[in-house]
Amino acid sequence: MPELPEVELVTRFLNKLIGGRRIESAILLRQRLAPHSSPRQFAKAFGGSSVNFVHRRGKHILFDLDNGRTLITHLRMSGRFMLLTDEAEMPKFTHAVFQLDNEHRLVFQDQRHFGFMRVCRTRELNELPELMKLAPEPFSDEFSVDYLHGSLKRVNRAIKTFLLDQSRVCGLGNIYAAEALFLAGIHPSKRSHTMSRPRSRMLHQNIRQILQEAIDAGSTLNIDPSDSDSAYYGGEYERYWRVYDREGQPCSRCDTLVRRLKHGSRSTFFCPRCQRR
């Protein structure tokens, strides 16, 4: 599921629903979810603290706590947070539970077990390796045309692979990388260092556009905390996909059939007519 737009929406959802709330206790049910702490340390790190606010860096979700610590989480492929009432049954694949002070529990559930959590001191956040190597936020000034173009020129890789590299552009995943390339009219196999400046500029604009569009499409979702399965991921945006998962269907711009190819083991989708090398 989650690429930047989904993570952004989850972050807003969490901020609204648990910002300011006190965590009475925390239970780590699957040790490997948080390999840096034992269940005991995990419980100790949260018990009695309150959530100042929830924010995001790349695809990471960060819970800023009032005890000087921050919880860093990554949903990877299938992780999700759910807010359940105390009476509600725990879903299958529940790996961590945070008991809140309002008769609700925040539950982390992850079918594929890829997600992770880590607690660190907030003032050491900037030294965390997984955050340090991330590229600038795509909506920040630092993520400029100059930055993107320079970064593209420095390496020689299929541009689709480049876009998935979180240390060069952060927030894109398999779907939005394919969609951004479609908007920019760039063939996914084009070598990154052959990009001209005008095309880099176009791509830069389209990366922001596709991410913003997806956030906007999802932000209208009605997230009802009492509906535990309200799937804040929504799936709403699927309707707007232009090429992703549309192999064999006509291109929305020129009617040529959308094709699929692989980079590494990841599928990518593109219009052979609209997207040039």
Next chain:
DNA sequence: ACCCTCACCTGCACGC
């Protein structure tokens, strides 16, 4: 630096 494969897990859609 780059590319590929594998690994982490489960579930689902597909063809036979």
Next chain:
DNA sequence: TGCGTGCAGGTGAGGG
């Protein structure tokens, strides 16, 4: 109905 296969939106490690 059941079984095998391949696939899934993320990422890191290891080897050539």
